[in-house]
Amino acid sequence: MNYLTSYLLALESLTANKLRSALTVLGIVIGVGAVIAMLSIGRGAQNTITGSIEGIGTNLLFVISGGAEDVRNAKPLTLTDAEALQDSFQAPSVIGVAPLMQGVAEVSAQGETAQTTLDGVTADYEWVRNATIAEGEFVNETHLLSRSAVVVLGVKVADNLFGRHEGLVGETVRIEGQPFRIIGILEEKGGSGFVDEDDRVIVPLTTAQSRLLRRSTPNRVDMIIVQALDAEAVPQASQEVADILRARHRTEIGADDFTIFNQQDFLDTAQTITSVLTIFLGGIAAISLLVGGIGIMNIMLVSVIERTREIGLRKALGARKRDILIQFLAESSLLSLTGGILGIILGWLISLAVGAIAAASNADINPVIGLDSVLLATLFSMAVGLFFGLYPANRAANLEPVEALRYE
Amino acid sequence: MSKWVVDARNLTKVYKMGDVEVHALRGLSLKVKRGEVIAIMGPSGSGKSTLMNMLGCLDRPTAGEYYLDGEGVANLSDDQLADIRNRKVGFIFQTFNLLPRATALDNVELPLRYASNGNGRRERARGALESVGLGDRLHHRPNELSGGQQQRVAIARALVNNPAIVMADEPTGNLDSKSGEEIIKLLLGLNKERDVTLIIVTHDADIAKRAKRIVTIRDGRVEEKRKKK
Numbered sequence: 095m096n097y098l099t100s101y102l103l104a105l106e107s108l109t110a111n112k113l114r115s116a117l118t119v120l121g122i123v124i125g126v127g128a129v130i131a132m133l134s135i136g137r138g139a140q141n142t143i144t145g146s147i148e149g150i151g152t153n154l155l156f157v158i159s160g161g162a163e164d165v166r167n168a169k170p171l172t173l174t175d176a177e178a179l180q181d182s183f184q185a186p187s188v189i190g191v192a193p194l195m196q197g198v199a200e201v202s203a204q205g206e207t208a209q210t211t212l213d214g215v216t217a218d219y220e221w222v223r224n225a226t227i228a229e230g231e232f233v234n235e236t237h238l239l240s241r242s243a244v245v246v247l248g249v250k251v252a253d254n255l256f257g258r259h260e261g262l263v264g265e266t267v268r269i270e271g272q273p274f275r276i277i278g279i280l281e282e283k284g285g286s287g288f289v290d291e292d293d294r295v296i297v298p299l300t301t302a303q304s305r306l307l308r309r310s311t312p313n314r315v316d317m318i319i320v321q322a323l324d325a326e327a328v329p330q331a332s333q334e335v336a337d338i339l340r341a342r343h344r345t346e347i348g349a350d351d352f353t354i355f356n357q358q359d360f361l362d363t364a365q366t367i368t369s370v371l372t373i374f375l376g377g378i379a380a381i382s383l384l385v386g387g388i389g390i391m392n393i394m395l396v397s398v399i400e401r402t403r404e405i406g407l408r409k410a411l412g413a414r415k416r417d418i419l420i421q422f423l424a425e426s427s428l429l430s431l432t433g434g435i436l437g438i439i440l441g442w443l444i445s446l447a448v449g450a451i452a453a454a455s456n457a458d459i460n461p462v463i464g465l466d467s468v469l470l471a472t473l474f475s476m477a478v479g480l481f482f483g484l485y486p487a488n489r490a491a492n493l494e495p496v497e498a499l500r501y502e
Numbered sequence: 503m504s505k506w507v508v509d510a511r512n513l514t515k516v517y518k519m520g521d522v523e524v525h526a527l528r529g530l531s532l533k534v535k536r537g538e539v540i541a542i543m544g545p546s547g548s549g550k551s552t553l554m555n556m557l558g559c560l561d562r563p564t565a566g567e568y569y570l571d572g573e574g575v576a577n578l579s580d581d582q583l584a585d586i587r588n589r590k591v592g593f594i595f596q597t598f599n600l601l602p603r604a605t606a607l608d609n610v611e612l613p614l615r616y617a618s619n620g621n622g623r624r625e626r627a628r629g630a631l632e633s634v635g636l637g638d639r640l641h642h643r644p645n646e647l648s649g650g651q652q653q654r655v656a657i658a659r660a661l662v663n664n665p666a667i668v669m670a671d672e673p674t675g676n677l678d679s680k681s682g683e684e685i686i687k688l689l690l691g692l693n694k695e696r697d698v699t700l701i702i703v704t705h706d707a708d709i710a711k712r713a714k715r716i717v718t719i720r721d722g723r724v725e726e727k728r729k730k731k
Contacts, residue, residue: 411616
C-alpha cells in the first residue's frame with residue numbers, strides 16, 4: 095500500500111461520515127483560525143507601533159527628569175539645562191535642542207470646547223520634530239521673548255472647534271479661558287501610533303511656563319528633545335548630554351536624576367510588550383487547537399470501535415500492523431490538515447475583518463499574515479492530527495484479528 | 503512440494519479467562535492433501551472455531567507445530583502471519599464481511615492491496631469475479647447485491663491471491679437453501695477446476711456429506727471418519 099492510496103482510502107472513509115468529519119474538522123478550523131488571526135493581529139499592532147516610533151526619527155534623544163531609582167534632591171530639568179546642551183564645544187554631536195513642556199488644556203472657540211494636549215515649545219522644535227506648518231507660521235524667538243499669547247493648532251483641534259482647518263490664521267481661541275491668537279495650522283500627520291499628533295495645540299514655551307502650565311520650579315521644562323548629528327552619533331550625543339547634565343546637577347556617580355531615551359529604547363520596549371501580547375494571544379488560541387485535537391482523538395477512537403470488524407477483516411486478508419496504523423493516521427492527519435487549511439482561510443478572513451473594523455474606527459491596525467505563521471499553523475495542525483491520531487491508530491493496529499472478527 | 507498442504511501436529515491452545523484456563527485444543531493433529539475438500543464438524547465448544555483460527559493463521563497455538571504449504575507457521579510474528587494469510591489463505595465468512603462502501607471489484611481487490619506483488623490487480627480482481635459468475639456486477643456495492651451474490655464476491659476475494667487453502671466458515675449459514683446450494687456447487691466446482699484445497703466448517707450435515715472427508719472435533723481432539731464410497 096503506498097501513501098497515496100492510503101490517503102485516497104482515508105478520504106473515502108471520511109466522506110462516508112460527512113457530518114461527523116465536518117464537525118471534527120471544525121474544531122481544528124477554529125483552533126488554527128484563532129492562532130492565525132491572533133498572530134496576524136499581534137503583528138499588525140506591532141507594525142503600527144513600531145512604525146509610529148520610527149516616525150519620530152532615528153537621531154533623537156529624549157531627556158526627562160528623574161532617574162531609574164529614587165534619587166535624593168533630584169533637580170528638575172530647566173530651560174538653562176537646555177541652553178547648556180547647545181554648547182557646541184561640550185556637545186559637538188548635538189545639533190538641535192528642543193525643550194518642551196507638556197500638559198492638557200481646555201481650548202474653546204465659537205462656543206465649542208475641546209480637551210487637548212498642550213505643548214510649550216521653542217522655535218527649534220519646528221525642525222527638530224519636523225512640525226511642518228500647513229499655513230501661517232511657527233512659534234519664533236520674538237514670541238518666546240515677549241511671552242506672546244499665540245497658538246499653533248493641530249488639524250483635529252481646528253476641525254473640532256471651527257469645523258475646518260483652513261483660513262484660520264488671525265482668529266482667536268481661548269485656552270484655559272485666556273485669549274490666544276492663531277498664528278498657524280500644523281500639517282496633517284494622519285492617525286498613527288499611540289499619540290495623536292493632530293490633536294494638540296502648540297504655544298511658546300515661555301507662555302506655557304508663565305500662564306498655562308505652572309510648575310513648582312520656575313524655568314522648569316518637562317522634556318528636552320536632543321537631535322544628534324545622525325543615527326550613528328546617537329550614543330556619543332547621549333554621553334555628551336549625560337556629562338553636561340551630571341556636571342550641572344552635581345549628581346553623585348551612578349545616581350543620575352535624569353533619564354535619556356532614544357528611539358531604539360522605545361522600539362525595544364514596544365516590541366517586548368507587543369511580542370508578549372502576541373505570544374499570550376497565540377497561546378490562548380493554541381488551547382483551542384488542543385481542544386480540536388482532542389476532538390479528533392475522540393472521533394478516531396469511536397471510529398476504531400465502529401470499524402473493529404473491518405479491521406479484523408483487513409487483518410485476516412493480510413494487512414500488517416503498519417498498514418492499519420497508516421490507514422488510521424492518514425485519516426486523522428487528513429482531518430487535521432483539512433482543518434488547518436480551512437483554518438488558515440478563516441484566520442485570514444478574521445484578520446481582514448479586524449483590519450476593516452480597525453480602519454473604520456481609525457485605529458489603523460493592519461493585520462499581517464506571515465508565511466511563517468501559515469507554515470507554523472499547517473505543521474502544528476498536522477502534528478496535532480498525528481499526535482492525537484497515534485493512540486487510536488495504535489489501538490486499531492494492535493487488535494487481535496480473531497477478537498476483531500468476532501466483534502459484534 | 504509436500505503432499506500435505508495442511509500438516510498440523512499436536513496443536514494445543516489454552517485460553518486464560520481470568521484465573522480459569524480453558525483448553526480449547528488438546529493435542530490435535532490434522533493433515534489435508536492438496537486439492538482435498540474436507541468438512542470440519544463438531545458441537546459448539548468443541549474447539550472447532552479455535553482450530554479454524556489456527557489453520558487460517560489468525561492465531562498461534564500454545565504448543566504444537568503447524569506447516570501450511572510447507573512453511574512452519576506456529577512461531578511467526580504477527581506481521582509474518584499477516585503475510586502468510588495474505589499469500590496462502592482465503593477466507594469465506596458466514597456474514598460475508600464485505601466492505602459496505604466498496605464496490606464488488608474493490609472488495610475483491612482488497613487482499614491484493616496488502617500483497618507485496620500487487621501488479622495488475624484490477625485485472626486479477628475482474629478475472630476472479632468473472633470466475634464466480636459476477637462479471638456483470640463489478641461496480642455494484644454489497645447492498646445492491648443479493649445474499650448469494652455477496653457470498654460469491656467473498657469467494658472471489660478468497661481466490662484472488664491463488665491461496666493454498668480456502669477456509670469457509672459456515673458459508674451458507676446466512677443464505678436461503680437455494681442460494682446456499684448454488685454457493686456449495688460453486689465451491690465444489692472451483693475445487694475441481696482449479697484444484698483449490700477447501701476446508702469447510704459447518705453444522706449442516708447435508709453440506710458436510712458432500713465433502714470428500716468429514717473431520718469431527720470433540721473436546722479439542724479429532725474424531726475422524728472416512729466417508730464411505
